[in-house]
Amino acid sequence: MLLDVCGEKLNIEYIDEGQGDVVLLLHGWGARASTYRCIIDMLTPHFRVVAPDMPGFGGSDEPSFAYTAENYADFVAAFCRALGIKKAVLIGHSHGGRTIIKLVTSDKTSLEVPKIVLFDSAGLIRKKSFSQKFKIAKFKIAKRIFGTKLGEKFFPDLIEKMRKKNGSADYAAASPIMRKSMVCVINEDLSENLSKISVPTLLIWGDKDTDTPMYQAKKMESTIPDCGLVTIPGGGHFSFLTDPVLTRNVLYSFLNVK
Numbered sequence: 001m002l003l004d005v006c007g008e009k010l011n012i013e014y015i016d017e018g019q020g021d022v023v024l025l026l027h028g029w030g031a032r033a034s035t036y037r038c039i040i041d042m043l044t045p046h047f048r049v050v051a052p053d054m055p056g057f058g059g060s061d062e063p064s065f066a067y068t069a070e071n072y073a074d075f076v077a078a079f080c081r082a083l084g085i086k087k088a089v090l091i092g093h094s095h096g097g098r099t100i101i102k103l104v105t106s107d108k109t110s111l112e113v114p115k116i117v118l119f120d121s122a123g124l125i126r127k128k129s130f131s132q133k134f135k136i137a138k139f140k141i142a143k144r145i146f147g148t149k150l151g152e153k154f155f156p157d158l159i160e161k162m163r164k165k166n167g168s169a170d171y172a173a174a175s176p177i178m179r180k181s182m183v184c185v186i187n188e189d190l191s192e193n194l195s196k197i198s199v200p201t202l203l204i205w206g207d208k209d210t211d212t213p214m215y216q217a218k219k220m221e222s223t224i225p226d227c228g229l230v231t232i233p234g235g236g237h238f239s240f241l242t243d244p245v246l247t248r249n250v251l252y253s254f255l256n257v258k
Helices: 033-043 069-083 095-104 130-146 149-154 158-166 169-173 176-186 214-223 244-254
Strands: 002-005 008-011 014-017 022-026 048-052 089-093 116-119 201-206 227-232
Touching (some): 022 033, 201 244, 227 244
Parallel strands (some): 022 089
């Protein structure tokens, strides 16, 4: 689908399966809609599930500029308008959760959202350990010294090697535009948005998640007005893959599937 979003036209790939009330499923950073096939298959017997590859991921075009969390929320609003979706339950994982938090606390969309589900959601800035702060400082100093024309001439690959060694796998795999976008979104703290979420919210979290640790889940649970937290024992950042049966049962209960 060719979509006019944020001032440019992008080709957007998406999954649209099932019938009934709409569930909009938003993937995490570095993933794509098909990564969540197990959740799609759980829900399509009861709902119409729509899951886009967001700009810069999967089969969708990369934007021409670095997106912020607000730009991704604007994309979702434009995507829903293009498909004529006026009401949808929103389910998001990681970056998809961040996008939902931004969307439902914005006044830019008329989308009716009865409930939201956040799997291992991003949106809060992580506390950095001393070693992480040291690595960041070391990289900034190296970039200042070796990122000059003279430095690039004599040490052409040094900065990129440091990025790959010290950066996340998602960052290392991303294009220059998406790297800038990643920096934009992960450095935006949505803490103040949480209390503005006015719809019933379910958090599903892996208790072994190291990307978005449990303390973030507990902060969200205590700050979002109508919110419940379900923990997946032994689950990591993709908690729904650890225990699909528990995930299905919890989703069915929250979404009133008989």
